Amino acid sequence: MALPSPNLDDRRFQQLVDEAKRYVQQSCPEWTDHNVSDPGVTLIETFAHMVDQLVYRLNRVPEKNYLAFLDLLGVRLFPPTAAQTDVTFWLSAPQRETVLVPAGAEVATEAAETAEPVVFATTDVLPIVPSSLTWLVTRTAGGEHADRTADLSEGKDVPCFQAAPVPGDATLFGLSAAVPRCAVVLRLDSSVEGVGVDPRQPPLVWEAWDGQEWVACETDRDTTGGLNRSGEVVLHVPGGHTASAVAGHRAGWLRCRVVEPAPGQPFYSESPTVREAEVFTVGGTTSVEHAEVETDVPIGESAGVPGQRFALPTAPVLIDGEPVVVRVATVDSWEDWTVVPDFGASGPGDRHVVLDAADGVLMFPPAVREPDGTLRRYGAVPAKGAAIRMPRYRTGGGRAGNVARHAISVLRSSVPYVAEVVNREAATGGVDAETVDEAKTRVPNQLRVQERAVTAADHEMIARQAVPSLARVRCLPTSGGARVLVVPDAVADDHPEGGDRLRFEQLVPSDEVLSAVARHLDERRLLGARLVVEPPRYQGITVVARLVAPETRAAEVRAEALAALYRYLNPLRGGIHGTGWEFGRPVQFGEVFAVLQRVADVSLVSEVRMFPANPLTGERGAPVERLEVAPNALVFSHQHQVAVSAP
Numbered sequence: 143m144a145l146p147s148p149n150l151d152d153r154r155f156q157q158l159v160d161e162a163k164r165y166v167q168q169s170c171p172e173w174t175d176h177n178v179s180d181p182g183v184t185l186i187e188t189f190a191h192m193v194d195q196l197v198y199r200l201n202r203v204p205e206k207n208y209l210a211f212l213d214l215l216g217v218r219l220f221p222p223t224a225a226q227t228d229v230t231f232w233l234s235a236p237q238r239e240t241v242l243v244p245a246g247a248e249v250a251t252e253a254a255e256t257a258e259p260v261v262f263a264t265t266d267v268l269p270i271v272p273s274s275l276t277w278l279v280t281r282t283a284g285g286e287h288a289d290r291t292a293d294l295s296e297g298k299d300v301p302c303f304q305a306a307p308v309p310g311d312a313t314l315f316g317l318s319a320a321v322p323r324c325a326v327v328l329r330l331d332s333s334v335e336g337v338g339v340d341p342r343q344p345p346l347v348w349e350a351w352d353g354q355e356w357v358a359c360e361t362d363r364d365t366t367g368g369l370n371r372s373g374e375v376v377l378h379v380p381g382g383h384t385a386s387a388v389a390g391h392r393a394g395w396l397r398c399r400v401v402e403p404a405p406g407q408p409f410y411s412e413s414p415t416v417r418e419a420e421v422f423t424v425g426g427t428t429s430v431e432h433a434e435v436e437t438d439v440p441i442g443e444s445a446g447v448p449g450q451r452f453a454l455p456t457a458p459v460l461i462d463g464e465p466v467v468v469r470v471a472t473v474d475s476w477e478d479w480t481v482v483p484d485f486g487a488s489g490p491g492d493r494h495v496v497l498d499a500a501d502g503v504l505m506f507p508p509a510v511r512e513p514d515g516t517l518r519r520y521g522a523v524p525a526k527g528a529a530i531r532m533p534r535y536r537t538g539g540g541r542a543g544n545v546a547r548h549a550i551s552v553l554r555s556s557v558p559y560v561a562e563v564v565n566r567e568a569a570t571g572g573v574d575a576e577t578v579d580e581a582k583t584r585v586p587n588q589l590r591v592q593e594r595a596v597t598a599a600d601h602e603m604i605a606r607q608a609v610p611s612l613a614r615v616r617c618l619p620t621s622g623g624a625r626v627l628v629v630p631d632a633v634a635d636d637h638p639e640g641g642d643r644l645r646f647e648q649l650v651p652s653d654e655v656l657s658a659v660a661r662h663l664d665e666r667r668l669l670g671a672r673l674v675v676e677p678p679r680y681q682g683i684t685v686v687a688r689l690v691a692p693e694t695r696a697a698e699v700r701a702e703a704l705a706a707l708y709r710y711l712n713p714l715r716g717g718i719h720g721t722g723w724e725f726g727r728p729v730q731f732g733e734v735f736a737v738l739q740r741v742a743d744v745s746l747v748s749e750v751r752m753f754p755a756n757p758l759t760g761e762r763g764a765p766v767e768r769l770e771v772a773p774n775a776l777v778f779s780h781q782h783q784v785a786v787s788a789p
Contacts, residue, residue, distance in 0.1 A: 153197060158190035209578070216484055217585050221458040221499035223610055224433040224536065225543030225572030227565045229262070229550055230325060230378070233270065234561035236422040241559050243268040243428065246435060248554035249563045251545055260432060260542055262550060262569070268428035270324055273317045275421040277391045283310025283400075287389040299415040302369055302398070307410040309345075309402045313369075316393030317421055322383040325425035326396075328375045330366055331418035337370055338411030344368020345403045345410070348375065351395040352382030359396070362566075369398065369414035378427055430550070430565075432543025432572055433460055433536045441504060444470070446526025448509035448519065457502025458575055460536040468495050468504060471529040485520035494521045500575055502537075504530075543572035546633045568633040568648065571611040595666045601626050605675075608662035609655050613714050616678070616725045618774055623672030627725070627774055628659055632714060641705035642712055646757045646778065649713060651677050679775035682755035683711055683729060684762055685782045687738055690746035693788040703741045703784045710737045713776035726773035738784075745789055755780040 153161075163176055163186065176183055231243050245266050250259040278290045282304055290300045303311035315328065339345065346368050349356040357380045365373030377396065385394045403409045434456075441452045459466065468479040470493075479493040485507050488494045496505040507521025524530065550565040576584075591600045601617035601624050614629035632648035634641075660675040667673050685707050691699040710716050711734075717723045731752060738747045754763040757778050771777060 153194075155190055155194045158193050159187055162186045162190060208582070212581065212585055215585070215589075217581060218498055219500040219578070219581055220576035220610065221461060222539035222575040223462045223571055223573045224431045224460050224539035225541075225545070225569040226265075226429060226431045227262075227545075227550070227567055227569035228427050229264070229430045229563050229565050230425050230427045231268065231270065231553075231557065231560045232325070232425040232562050232564070233423070233559050235559070236424060237270070237272055237559055240272065241270040241426075241557075243270065243426065243557050243560070244555075246555075247557055249430060249550050250552045250554050251549045252552055259552065260545055260549075261434075261554065262430035262432050262543070263435065265429045265431055268323060268426045270423060270426040271319055271321050273319055273321050273324070273326055273394070273421055273423045275315060275419055276318050277314075277316030277389075277393050278416070278419060279314040279316065279389045279391070281312045281314060281397075283308050287314075289389055289391070294416065294419060297417060299417050301413040301415050303400060303410070303413040305413055307400050307413050309400050311413075312397045312399040313416070314388060314395055314397045315419070315421060316388070316391055316395055318393065320383050320385045320394035321379050321423055322381045323379065323427050324423050325362065325376060325378050325427065326421055326423050328377065328396075329373075329418075329420040329422075330369065330375070330416055331372045332366065332369060332414055332416055337368075337414050338408055339368045339370060340408045341367025341370050343407060344370070345401050345407060347399050347401050348377050349397050349399060350377075350379050350383045351386055351388070351397075352380065353384045353386055354382075356397065356399075357382060369416070376424070427566075431536075432540070432569065433538040435534060435536055436532070437534050439532045439535070441468075441530040441532060444506075444524035444526060444528040444530060446523065448507060448523050450506045450524075452504045452506075452530065454502035454504065454532070454535075456537045457500070458537060458539070459497060459499040459502055460539050461497070461499050463536060466497060466535050467533060468497075469531055469533060470524045471531075472525075488521040490519040490522070492521045539572060540574045541572045543569055544631065544633050545569050546635055548636070568635070570631055570633065573610045593666050594668075595624075595663055595671075596668060598624065601663060604663055604666055605659045608659045612651075612655070612659075614722055614776075616774075620672070620674070622670075623674070624667075625674045625676070625774065626659065626663065627678040628655065628675065629678060629713060629722075629776070630655060639701045639704055641701075641708035642715060643708050643779070644712070644714070646680065649677070649680065649778070678725065679772055680713065680757050680778040681769065681771045681775045682757040682778050682780040683769055684753045684755045684780050685711070685734055685784075686749075686751045686753065687747065687782075687784050688749040689738060689741070689744050689784060689786045690748055690789050691743045691786050692745075695743045696786040696788070699741060699743055700784050700786045703738055703744070703786075704782055706737050706741055707734070707782045707784075708779045710734075711777050711779045713778055716777070723777045725776060726771055727777075728771050729769040729777060731767045748787075 166173060229249055245264055247264045248261055250261045253259045278294045280288045280290055293300050302313040348359040348361055350359050360378040362376040362378060364375045366375055383394060385392055388395050436456060466481050469476040470479055479495045481497045482494045484496060488507060494507055509517050509519045512518055547565055547568045553560060553563050587603055591603060595601045595604050598617035598619055602615045605615045605626055606612055611631055612628050613631040616627045618625045628651050629649060630651045632644050634643050637643050656675050663673055689703060714722050735747055735750050751765045752769055753765055754769055757780050
């Protein structure tokens, strides 16, 4: 059992007042008016209130000692982390010269009546490079190239693929320059219609050449219906796009390639054609983070003694990016001092400094007197009068930066020719700074683990330390090792009908997250233990229900019922306790019925049916009374349907 904390004085205000009155009665029996209106009683209550405050402070001594012991152990509060996302800067019109979006350009969400705007800043320079079409080349699946540039300039109908298209056929567009991270528009004029494909789902993929391989481009808008009619295609070119030679022509190459159709997907019966083609750049995409960058910050002057401490002008300091460097002035230049976790391994000449990121405090090496009287230095000491500064550090961060997609829409910095900005995906990764109570919960577990992954709980705690922004972590023991399932945090999109509606791709961790967790655990796993870090499986579920409610409230009841289903059957914030659906827990018919019955103004739940669904294809299975979920799986809501009728 835990050691009980002693209550050094358990007396309260009323007890102190009663005790004082008893003493007055013993020492001054002639005073008999003990009503609250008596001035003497007023004085007694005043002093009792003061003593009650002293008792409260006295009883906090054990907590203060506990925190002091944690400080002796070297425990530091975790600083916040900054949310990040990609933001697209759209130009007001195509430009002839390169438009530069500088590093540190600020964008923000719209201000609300009850909330301040959330400000983000670009992390690097974004050049929006102008482009035009210089070459048009077709390529068969067998690898034969044909230059169609002259035919295009003469206004001829150029077939994009072979007469009978096959997977692997492609049309290559040579741009006047490489356009990494830019958004380009391909405006096409076609004379062939009805070539057999479904315009909403053509068997095509757009790609860009990065010097090594073809990389898929994200398509923002395609009004050509798979090259089936005149229209535009907006492509977001990946960052590795580079100019290279294809078919004897050097250009920045993009291509449209025919892919193998999915089962039941219509395919081309003949090749589409292109009569006119035009390419121009309309924007660019770069990373932004919810943080402010402080540059060339003066910290103070050294007193030339060990153990100096300096407070930074702004705190906390974000340490989830490039390493923080401290510079100390010398006679003719500046010396870089390295930030280390502690001084335990520092020698007398090491230029080391410890940063308390949460409080924004710099600590220089101390000197400790040994039992034999000698003085041991745990690092070098800056010379007396030496100026100390930090060339660059980041501050800010927190969960406030986890905004939904399309929430960032305000350009705070002046960038010429930029008309609007938008984040096409939600910002993720923002975590608040650790509180004292959270540290008091974490430290006992951390001391027990001792940086060793032995039990399932050890693996989960170490994984969370590796990537604090993870929403869920679950370790499943396997034969000879462990399988660690990680779920990233996600922000639901704004939906007209409300509800915590997540998209499936939001729940898939990135390769960087998986690598960070695997690397952190690999250093601490048992020798010979096999380790697998992966996302969980997701068991899709579709609920179809019929409700009875007043006709005047039908629309509101339907929206509230859908919101309740998406909220309850949620892998991150659903379940009984609202902390996320439990791994491997089945979905019972009765609990779904109860969720709908609790919706306001629902007089009758006339029908409920549950269907297993594939969250990728949308394929729905047969109705079930109990939806089984595998031990390594979570529930995912997929297109619930609710109908409301009048009684």
